[in-house]
Amino acid sequence: MSDNDQEVVVEEIEMEEPQVEETEESVEVAEGEIDTGLTKALDTYRKLIESNELTEVEQSALEKRIKEIESREIIERDQAHEAQEIPVEKNKISIGPPTLTRFEKARIMGARALQLSLGAPPFIAIPETARTSLDIAMEELDKKVIPIIIRRVLPNGDFQNIPIDYFQ
Incomplete structure (x- = not known):
């Protein structure tokens, strides 16, 4: 068996990896990524406050902004919305221009x-x-x-x- 034949066999084995099903742990990791992004943003704001380049008014405004961001509710998925028909009255088109596009x-x-x-x-x-x-x-x-x-x-x-x- 030559060296080329061995390489082909190795490549085929690497391609046959088992498929991983999504578990609760992988979902938790995704949620953690969202929190990580939020904490990074808040840390950036805090670093701006710690720097002496801002006035006291700007620092207090940033602190207020940080508290506002921390108190927000994070919406991961929008609730389902049932599509509804908007009734058409004579000569009243409420979606889009009054002419054909x-x-x-x-x-x-x-x-x-x-x-x-x-x-x-x-x-x-x-x-x-x-x-x-x-x-x-x-x-x-x-x-x-x-x-x-x-x-x-x-x-x-x-x-x-x-x-x-x-x-x-």
Whole structure:
């Protein structure tokens, strides 16, 4: 057996490490890391206070800030929020701009052009200037005859379903 063969065997053995399941101890370590970061920040504030570069007013303000930080409740996980629909009243769009964004327009025109190219009937008379299905889709969007609803979603999951004819 040559030296190269032995190296290959060693590499294969190293790759076959057992997978470690997450235990309560590893979770506690993660929580300890958060506390370590907090203590480091507080130590930095304390070092600033100990240095003679700050006035008494600034030192008292920093001490007050340290007490405020220590008294804060650390939130590790936000409580679950159930997504709710925000009702739409006529001409009142509460999420986003009152007009279609360029991304919404592109998505609508692309989807509609695909439908038209696959044989869907157009909602308008085909204009003489239309050369492609995209031209027809743009004309349909301008006339707001496409039966589509835009869903705008907030970061917390709340959403608003807006019919296309509500946009300006």
